[in-house]
Amino acid sequence: MSKQVDGQIGTVAALVRSTFLVNAVYADSAREYGLTQQQGQLLCVLMAQPYGMSELGAVLRLAKSSLTGLVDRSERNGLVQRKPDPEDSRAVRVALTRQGAKLADEFYTETCRRIEELTSGFAAEERETLAALLGRVVMDNKVPTVFLEPGPTR
Amino acid sequence: MSKQVDGQIGTVAALVRSTFLVNAVYADSAREYGLTQQQGQLLCVLMAQPYGMSELGAVLRLAKSSLTGLVDRSERNGLVQRKPDPEDSRAVRVALTRQGAKLADEFYTETCRRIEELTSGFAAEERETLAALLGRVVMDNKVPTVFLEPGPTR
């Protein structure tokens, strides 16, 4: 059943192991900016726009009580800011502070650089094929935008 | 510089977002077997063979003190076992218990199933291409075997 030519890795193992790799790179990068992986992820999500707590929970797949803590710590570190939602006084909008935006940008850029390096041995065409296929995985499974498209340095 | 056709995701974002997805699937699967993601990972690594603590730290990218705790908890739950290394009385070999092996197997199988489903919309050929490319990423970056090849149902 498993279509495995010798020396070649199966799809499942390839996905799991590359996930392990990307995770490690992401965490290392975060660490160098004084962030945990989760805090880095929060910043990256907020780069796109401010979110309410509930929305954020959905995007990051966190229980609301988990999120309160994460936002608390990030706020304490001056990276994000809770602002009252003008339309709903129960709700809150979480946004990057100026300092948070700056750090997010640096972290994001450096992380992109490192992730890109993982395919440094690839030809442009191969990289495109990989992007297309993984892109389909992402789309088919409705993965939220936890990471923006690399900026238009185009 | 970034070769991005409209509507298509870039390589970096595709890698990060699919990583997020696989992580979530892995964690969910673990949870249903009463495991944390880390404990699940430990079991999967030990499916291949027993390891010493230091080796294990290298494979899982954990500081030794982190590992002690993880193995402690897993041992307390009856999943793994520390045995003295016959060749080096400082060292320890961590292995699955019978119960741990059983659970590992179930968790592994179910996780494989779920991960495979992520590409359920793919043609066999596409899946192979993806596996080949991600396999190269894994090889080029020397990712340890944190997940076995799906079993030889041979």
Add this chain to the structure above:
DNA sequence: GTAACAAAATTCGTGGGACGAACTACTGCC
């Protein structure tokens, strides 16, 4: 053979992360 060094693990203390259950405050509806 013993002193000096290196390696394998553990312990301890700290802080982050995740969750469910219970709670508060507000909205929206009838």
Add this chain to the structure above:
DNA sequence: GGCAGTAGTTCGTCCCACGAATTTTGTTAC
């Protein structure tokens, strides 16, 4: 006005991760 539901927080619990310090054992050099 009353009431169900929603947005967030609090609290208690456990897990995870780390560095620094420590213990025990192996190794090397003399």
